[in-house]
Amino acid sequence: MKRKYAVAAIATAAALVLAGCSATGEPADDGSADGQDITLWLMGGDTPDELRDYLKSEYADATGGTLTIEEQGWGDAVAKLTTALPDAANTPDVTEIGNTWSPTFTNAGAFTDLSDMYDELGGDKLLKSFVEVGEVDGAQYALPYYFGSRYNFYRKDIWDAAGKTVPTTLGEFGETVKSLRTDAQSGFYVGGSDWRNGISWIFANGGELAVKDGDEWVGALSSDESVAGLEQFQDLFTGASNAPVTEFDSTPWVNINNNDATGVPEAATIIAPGWAHWSIGDITPDPKDSTKTVATWNDDVFGTFVLPGVDGGVAPVFAGGSNIAVSAASKNQAGAKELMKIIFSEEYQTLLGENGLGPANLDYASSLGDDQFAKALIESAAGSKLTPAAPGWAAVEGAGILEEFFGKVSGGGDVAELAAEYDEKLNELLN
Numbered sequence: 001m002k003r004k005y006a007v008a009a010i011a012t013a014a015a016l017v018l019a020g021c022s023a024t025g026e027p028a029d030d031g032s033a034d035g036q037d038i039t040l041w042l043m044g045g046d047t048p049d050e051l052r053d054y055l056k057s058e059y060a061d062a063t064g065g066t067l068t069i070e071e072q073g074w075g076d077a078v079a080k081l082t083t084a085l086p087d088a089a090n091t092p093d094v095t096e097i098g099n100t101w102s103p104t105f106t107n108a109g110a111f112t113d114l115s116d117m118y119d120e121l122g123g124d125k126l127l128k129s130f131v132e133v134g135e136v137d138g139a140q141y142a143l144p145y146y147f148g149s150r151y152n153f154y155r156k157d158i159w160d161a162a163g164k165t166v167p168t169t170l171g172e173f174g175e176t177v178k179s180l181r182t183d184a185q186s187g188f189y190v191g192g193s194d195w196r197n198g199i200s201w202i203f204a205n206g207g208e209l210a211v212k213d214g215d216e217w218v219g220a221l222s223s224d225e226s227v228a229g230l231e232q233f234q235d236l237f238t239g240a241s242n243a244p245v246t247e248f249d250s251t252p253w254v255n256i257n258n259n260d261a262t263g264v265p266e267a268a269t270i271i272a273p274g275w276a277h278w279s280i281g282d283i284t285p286d287p288k289d290s291t292k293t294v295a296t297w298n299d300d301v302f303g304t305f306v307l308p309g310v311d312g313g314v315a316p317v318f319a320g321g322s323n324i325a326v327s328a329a330s331k332n333q334a335g336a337k338e339l340m341k342i343i344f345s346e347e348y349q350t351l352l353g354e355n356g357l358g359p360a361n362l363d364y365a366s367s368l369g370d371d372q373f374a375k376a377l378i379e380s381a382a383g384s385k386l387t388p389a390a391p392g393w394a395a396v397e398g399a400g401i402l403e404e405f406f407g408k409v410s411g412g413g414d415v416a417e418l419a420a421e422y423d424e425k426l427n428e429l430l431n
Helices: 007-018 049-063 074-084 099-107 128-133 156-161 170-179 195-204 224-240 274-279 333-343 346-354 362-368 372-382 393-398 401-410 415-427
Strands: 038-043 067-072 094-098 142-148 150-155 210-213 216-219 269-273 282-286 289-296 302-305 320-326
Touching (some): 038 333, 049 067, 049 333, 049 346, 067 074, 074 094, 094 099, 099 128, 099 142, 099 393, 128 320, 150 274, 156 302, 170 224, 195 224, 195 401, 269 274, 274 372, 302 372, 320 333, 362 372, 393 401
Parallel strands (some): 038 094
Antiparallel strands (some): 142 320, 150 269, 150 302, 282 289
16 A cells, blocks of 8 residues: 555565574563563554554553554665564564565564464454465464555546446456547556556456465466456556556556646546545645645545456455564564554454554454445455465565566567466566
8 A cells, every 4th residue: 555665675675584584682582461662663654643552552551561663664664674573682573564575574484473363363354365475384474454455436427428337347347448548538547567456357367476386386377367367458458548558656546537737537447445535536725735736525526336357246456455463583472462462452453444444354344434435445355365475476576577577468468478478487586
């Protein structure tokens, strides 16, 4: 969610962490949490101050110790974690981590096994796709913190004028948005290299990015199912989007709002994480700052729907968000685990939802509310899917392989040939 990836840093840090993440310093203390002072690293500013204050207060009440929260920027988070996690003198006791980075650190031994607490912290009620990327050999190391799943935003005025209705299958979606494209307007605005959205077409057709073959992870872009999904995405991009082939980290809500110069939107439809709805609507000057503008949602102009599956239902979209874990090098294991109990409590999970962050425990998803945004978020997240839990996945992201691959697919390249070529590139980094 709302993060920028520092490609070089991720690639370098992933290589370092895979070289070994053994703890240094004194052995961890798994005794009483009473009086233990601990540190929590949170990434970016997504966790509001109200929630941070709650954690500090509850931890003090539970243990008599002090919880210090340190905010880390997403851009250099992997590099900082790689340096700090193995060092018992400097490691955060508990840390938030990007969901797709979790496999690299869990497989390197950076986190504490929480399997004995799994049921107490929510168990099967926790968002499955996030649990899976934090598992190694069936043991749980990094658990979901919050999610922000993706769904579609569309211009009702444009769709209605063209006589279009919300589609019920992925094929129908493609044909509808292609029919809405003009020279000045994308029927569906998506960047050609935007793999985080593009992989939904692979998943919807039963394909995978990579699979485990024995003890090794191997690329799966060239499977029949993946190729079918990629060809469907290629057809969608070439027929519906005016976005650049090279675009991968965009703000499509800008395109669906009225264009400043012409008053005409550049997109009839977009797909984005749920929090994007705060940036979509009628654009007016910010009453607090005349140099800025604000977006006010207008139900007469804008609408939402989840991306449909191949045969109906919901397509498996890539869910944004984070996991959270206890450092294996922490000397304060008891205190760290006490904080995990607070984070996964009904009270805190409810606070997450009330602040627009999808709670890890889906039993508390109702705390998101009952408006169209909450419903779409919950529906899309329930069927969401993440990247493979391969040890080298952070290196894959850091190398920009999928951006490059999707850009070539969107540019009209032979899908089967490209898929076979990029499976080989994945194989060099996955393990």
